[in-house]
Structures are given as C-alpha cells and as structure tokens.
Amino acid sequence: MKRDKKKSSKGLPCLVILGFLLIWQGIAMWIGAEYILPTPWQVLQKLWELREPLLFVHLPATMGITGLGLLISLVFGILLAVFMDMNPTAERALYPLIVASQTIPTMAIAPLFVLWFGYSIWSKVLAAILITFFPVTITIHDGLRSTKREMEEYMETCGASRWEIFWKLKVPWAIPSFFSAVRMAVPISVIGAAIGEWLGAQSGLGYFSKRMMTQLDGAGVFAPIVLLSAAAMLVVWVVGKLEKHFVTWRKEL
Template identity: 55%
Template structure:
C-alpha cells in the first residue's frame, strides 16, 4: 500500500494545479469556456439530484455490465489461446486488429444497430476494455515457469493440476494489471457511447450542457466520471492485494 509520504507529493501537485486553474479562470473571466474549480463544485452541488440519481446510475450500469462481459470474454479467450496454438494463431491477429479501428468511428454504427438502448454503450465499453484483459491474461498464462512445469510433470501432475497450480497463479498478477487498465478505459468507453447516442448518463448530460454553453455544467459530470475511474482502480488494487497475499506488492 502507498504510504502517506508517497501520497503527499501528488496531493501538493494537484493542489498547485487547482490553484493555478482557479486563478487563470478568474483572470480570463470566461466562465462558460473555462470555469474555475470552485464553480464546478458549486454546479455539481446544484445539479446533485439529476446527476447522482439519474445519470450516474445509468453510466455505472454500462460500466459494470461492460466490465463483466470483458472479464468473461477476455479470460475465456486467453485461456482458449493458451491451450491451443492453432486458436492463438487464428484469433490473436483479430484481437490486435480490433484495436486498429477507432472506436469513435464504430460507435455510431452500434447506435444504428442497438438504438439508444444500454447495449450500444455496453458494446463500445467492451471493445475498449476486453483487449488489455485478454492480452495481459494470455501473457500471464504463458509466463509460467518451465522448470516448475517439468517438476510437476515428474511428480505425476496432469494438465488440470498444472493449469490450476501453476498457470493460474502465474497469470493472476498479469490479469490484475490488465483489469486496472480496463476499469479506467471503461469510463472512457461509457462516456463515448453516451456522447454519441443516449437518453441518460454522465456523458450524455455533459454533451447536453454544451449546447447551453454552461461550462461548469459540462465539467461537473466529467468530475464524476474521473471519480468513478479512481474508485474502480482503487477497488481493483485492494482486491489484488487481498488475493495475492503470497506475492509482495509494492
């Protein structure tokens, strides 16, 4: 876990940034373009009911469903590729190619297919988040010690024992690394989907406020989106620390 001394420099840097932002915003005096942090917090408080009780739950549902599908899909594909070289040769290039197409270009197509339902946003989130989970988990499954594998084989272990006693423990740190990247990307995926077509959500609310030239109201849901990403990252980190007690984590 990070110590208090380790957090202090980051806290001081963030405080300095916010002070400079506040001074610059008030100096420019163009609140509809560059609102000060205090103005954003004030607007966040004013809009707490629609943001927290209507749009936040809509965005969270997209993130949770998208991440759940990505974990199941990503881990499943990674395991499948690790046990079958032919599957790896067939699927791995497709997985890489899926990240070459800009998601922002595909999102409108998903809106055409699924309409303004939650699933158009979920698909965008899955496309963004499944890649780091799949690649990191696959690399982890491939990182198992050959010496330990040979030792287990000489002791009469079968494929099942090798998979559960060697490959999974080797893959877990990699899986969590991919998941920590995925949870932050899931917020971006949900926001992109909502920006391009939605009836509720923090991304949708931010885009709607742009048409009203209300800078503070545009930034308010962005603050919440950032907070969601931070909380999810910390949650995954806590789960990682608890499940990997056998491994020293700095």
C-alpha cells in the same frame, strides 16, 4: 525510515492533485471565460447544484453500462486468453484479429451501434466492450504465459497433467495480471460508456455533458466528467484493496 518513506509517498498524490488544481485555476482565471474553461470552484458549485440528477439518475446509468461492459469483457477476455494459452495455433490465428480490433476508432464505429440497437443500453455496452476487450485479453494472456518453463517441466516430471499445471501453477501466477487488467479496464470502460452516451443516449453522464455543451455551460460540461473520474478512481481503489487481500504473496513496495 521506511515509515517516513511510506508517509511521503502517500502524501505525494495529494500534492500532485493540489498542483494540478492550482494550474487549472490559474489557466481558467487567465482565460476568463467560464463557457471555455471554468475554475475548479465553479465546477464544484455546479456539482452541488446538480447533485440530485447527477448522483441519482445519470451516474447510475453510466456505471451500469460500465459494469456490464466490463463484466462481459472480463468473461470473454478470460475465456479467450485461456483458449489461446492452451492452443498455440489459435493464438497465432486470433492474436492479429484482437490487435486489429483495437485499431478501430471507437468514435467512428459507435454511431453504428446506435444505428443497430437504437438508444438502448446495448449500443453503449458494445462501445465499452470494444475499448476494454483487447487490454483485458492480452494482460491475462501474458499472465498465463509468464510462468517459468522450469516450473512447468518440474511439475510434468512429477506426473502432473496439463490441467493440473494450469490450475495449480498458471492460474495462481496469473491472478495479479487479472487484477491489473481490471484496474486498467475500469477507466477505459468508463470512457467507452461515456462515448456511447455522447453519441446517442437519453441518460448518463456523457449524455448530460453533451446537453450542457449545447447550452454553453462550461461548468455543467465539466461537472459530470469530474464525477465520472471520481467514480472510476473509487472503483480502481476498491480493486486495489481486493488485490492486496487476495494476492498476499505479492511483495509490497
């Protein structure tokens, strides 16, 4: 019975994707204008025609920006989350600033990054960091705070120091939150990188999509977007596999 449920749950995403593609196909055929909304088949054809520049030039450029922005966000997000967990005063002081950073529209401030750093990689990396830093920090911070107070008090009565409680209790407890933060940050980091490329770049999928828009090539606009979505889903899938490998104590649904 459980196996049947697992099989049906695994097939459900395929049915949802198929349904989405059919709706997309129907709407595109109803509009009848490729430069506005191409059909999925037209996008696949464009992906095949442009496979070499997309796969070997623009995809590596965008994923490089995404990876660097995600890495910096994770490092500083973890450090800040630990600092706030250790220091309640710092948490009260910094938490509003972290929330305020997320209210800044990326599209509004990204042109400033281009003005400051030009078309270098750092203008795009900063856009990716801006959009990912908040969810990474807050998710990991909530994971550190999710330990039960009774368990902390028990370790204290056993003579455990503050650092022992942190490493032996809070860190293992927060590992699932860390993987959740990574899974959540990957897609939005991709969005940040694409926004940065859209506003000012010489390579990347966001840049290529903008270039195709100036040529009124609808399939050319959608092709890099589809490729970027597929790359992000692949990375999220890999992160999920790593989580299952390292977080063995989590109950599988």
